[in-house]
Amino acid sequence: MTSGLAKRIQRGATSYDVAREAGVSQSAVSRCFKPGASVAPRTREKIMEAARALGYHPNAIAQGLITRRSNLVAIIISNLTNLYYPEVLAELTQRLSAQGIRVLLFSLATESDVDEVLDQVWRYRVDGAIVAARLHPEQLAAFADRGVPVILYNRIGEGVPVASVCCDSVSGEHALVDALVEGEHHVFGIIAGPADSYVGEERVEAARRRLQQLGRDCLIVRGNFDYASGDAALKELMRITDHKMDALICANDLMAIGAIDSARINFGIEVPQNLSVVGFDGVGPATWLAYQVTTIRQPVRRMTEAAVAMLLERIERPELSPEQRLFAGELLPGSSARLG
Amino acid sequence: MTSGLAKRIQRGATSYDVAREAGVSQSAVSRCFKPGASVAPRTREKIMEAARALGYHPNAIAQGLITRRSNLVAIIISNLTNLYYPEVLAELTQRLSAQGIRVLLFSLATESDVDEVLDQVWRYRVDGAIVAARLHPEQLAAFADRGVPVILYNRIGEGVPVASVCCDSVSGEHALVDALVEGEHHVFGIIAGPADSYVGEERVEAARRRLQQLGRDCLIVRGNFDYASGDAALKELMRITDHKMDALICANDLMAIGAIDSARINFGIEVPQNLSVVGFDGVGPATWLAYQVTTIRQPVRRMTEAAVAMLLERIERPELSPEQRLFAGELLPGSSARLG
DNA sequence: GTCAAATTTGACTTCGAATGCAAAACTGGA
DNA sequence: TCCAGTTTTGCATTCGAAGTCAAATTTGAC
Secondary structure (H helix, E strand, O other): OHHHHHHHHHOOHHHHHHHHHHOHHHHHHHHOOOOOOOOOOOHHHHHHHHHHHHHOOOOOHHHHHOOOOEEEEEEEOOOOOOOOOHHHHHHHHHHHHOOEEEEEEEOOOOOHHHHHHHHHHHOOHHHHEEEEEEOHHHHHHHHHHHOOEEEEEEOOOOOOOOOOEOOOOHHHHHHHHHHHHHHHOOOOOEEOOOOOOHHHHHHHHHHHHHHHHHOEEEEEEEEOOOOHHHHHHHHHHHHOOOOOEEEEOOOOOOHHHHHHHHHHHHHHHOOOOOOEEEOOOOOOHHOOOOOOOEEEEOOOOHHHHHHHHHHHHHHHHHOOOOOOEEEEEEEEEOOOOOOO | OHHHHHHHHHHOOHHHHHHHHOOOOHHHHHHHOOOOOOHHHHHHHHHHHHHHHHOOOOOOOHHHHHHOOOOEEEEEEOOOOHHHHHHHHHHHHHHEEHHHHHHHHEEEHHHHHHHHHHHHHHOOOOOOOEOOOOOOOHHHHHHHHOOOEEEEOOOOOOOOOOOEEEEHHHHHHHHHHHHHHHHOOOOOEEEEOOOHHHHHHHHHHHHHHHHHOOOOEEEEOOOOOHHHHHHHHHHHHHHHOOOOOOOOEEEHHHOOOOOOOOOOOHHOOOOOOOOOOOOOOOOHHHHHHOOOEEEEOOHHHHHHHHHHHHHHHHHHHOOEEEEEEEEOOEEOOOOOOOOO
C-alpha cells in the first residue's frame, strides 16, 4: 500500500481512484452505484471489488451538486424539551432514513434564531422541511418562493396555504369536555398553553366553546406547557375559585401532571375523587401508575408517517396542493377524572 | 423580472447570477461572502445589493465539495426515548449551530442499523461525529481510518482509544451508596440497565463494589432503563427478598420512578420511610413533587460544551490525542431515600 | 462468417463556489 | 506627471459524481 493510496483512503477515495484500480472509466464506476444502470456483470464485479478495497463510498456532496438533490430534509423543532417531541423526532428520522433521506436538525432556543436557521436551510439546498415551530407567514412564504416543500406538524400556515399534519384538537377537547360534563362537575378550570403555541390556543378555545355550548362557565389560567407551570396554575385556580374547582382541563399532559401533583401534595386534594384532571398528548408519563391521566393520545405513528409521505410526494411533484391532514386522537380514559 | 430570472430564484440563484447582476466576476461574489477577503467597499455594496435582490445564499453543497469541509457533524443516538437524551441533543445542536456547524441526525431503531448509518456518514463527508450509541471496535476504528474525529458521549471506546466525555459513574454511585449505608439500611437491591448499556453496567458495578467494600450484600435484577422495567424489577426484588428490601439503587432515574410508583401503589410501601430509592441522571421527572428522587445529576451543559469543544479542536487538529474527560455528577438529596 | 441490433463503455461536460496567479486599478510620494 | 507599491479584480482551474452521446463491443440470427 503506497503512501498515496493511504492518503486517498484518509481523504475518502473518489470514483476516479476506483476507476483506476479497476481499470475502467469513472463513468463506469458512477453507473455501477446507480441502481438500474447498464453495466456488464464482470465489470460490475471488478468495480465493486476495487471499491471495497479502497473503502469507496460515493460522495453525497458531489452527487448533490450535480443532481440538484441533496437528499436532505430539514427538521425544525422549537422545544425538544417538550416530552412529546422526542418521540416525534425519532419517528420522523427513522422513517426518512428508511426512504434514503437524511435529516438536518435545527433546534431553536429562541424565536429570533429562526432567520439564521432559514439561512442555513437555504444554503444546504434541502429537498424539503418538516416544521414544528412557529414561523411567520413571510418565512413560510419563502419556502414556496424557493420551491422547497414544507409540512407543518401540529400547526397550520396562518394566512399562507401550507401542507400540514395535525391532531384534531376540537374533537379531542369535545370528547374530554363531554365526558367531564357527564361526570357531574360544577366548577371548571382550564390551564392554557403559552400564547404563542398554536395547538395550545386551539385546544383551549375548543374546550371553552364546548363548555359554553353546554352552559358551563370556566376560568382560564395560562401556563407554558411544563410541569412547574401546571403546579403554579393549579395554585392560582384554587385561589380564584376559592378551592371549589372540581374539573380541570389542561392544554397538555405535562401541565396536567404538574397540576395533579400539586393538588395532591400541596392541597391534599384527592384526584379524581375531589378533582378531575384531563390533559392532551398521551406522552409517556401520562400512563405512569401514579397519574394515569385521562387524556387524548395523538396517533404519533400515523401522523409522522403521513408527514413523511406528504413531504416525499411534494418533493417528487412540487405542484401538489397544500393538503391539510387532520388525525383524530384517541380518548385514553385513565383514572385522573370521573367521567360520565 | 424575466421568467429566466424567476426560475433562477426558484432553483436558487448562483454566484454567477449575482455576478452578472452586479457587473462583476464570480470570484468577487465568492470573496464577498468569505470573511476577511479583499473586496473594495463599493464593490461589496453592489454585490450585496444584487445578492439581496436575487435572494442569493451560497450553496453549501458546492462549498463543501471544493473546500472539503461539509460543516456537517453527525450525531448518532440510539434511543431518543430515554428521557435523558432529548436534553443532550438540544444542547449539542444549539452549541454546534452557534459554531456554524450543522447537525446530521441519525437515530437508531436497532443495533443492526449501525452499518447503514455509517455508510451514510461516510457519504456525506461529515467533519466529525458525536456518538451516544454502542459501536463495535471495528466501527470506531473506521472513523480513525478515515480521519473523521469522533467524541463518544457517556461511553468509552472499548479496546480502541477514542475521545470521550462521560459522567463519573464510580464517584456518583459511591456517594449514593455511602449515603444509603449511613442511613442504616439492611437489604440492598439494585436494578441494572440493559446488558448492552455501557453506563448501566458501569454504574451497577460501581455500586456493587462499594457495597461489598462496606460489607453489604445486594441482589441485582436487570431492567432496560424504562419505567415499566422499574416496576417489574421492583416486584421481582420484593419477591426474592421476601419484602425485606429497604434500599434500592437504580441504574437510572426512570427505573427509580417506576420502582417508587410500584412500591407505593402495588405494595403500599412508603418511600422513603420503608424503602429508600436512588437513581442516576437527574432528568426532569426526577424533581417532580411526587418523586423528588435522590439521584446524581449529570452536568449536561458542561458535558455537551466539552463534547463540542473537543470535537471542534480535533476537526482543526486531527492529530490531537484521544482525551477522555470525566465529569463529576452532583448529588441531589431529594426525598426518596433516608440518607445518613 | 457476416451484419444489424442491442448492449456496454469512455470522453467530455456539467453542477456552483473557492483560490492561485497575473493583470488591472488604485494609492501616494517625488 | 510618473512610478513603485499596494489593493482589488478576473481568468482559469479544481473539487467528485452524473449524464449525454458516440464509439466500441457483444449478441444472435442467418
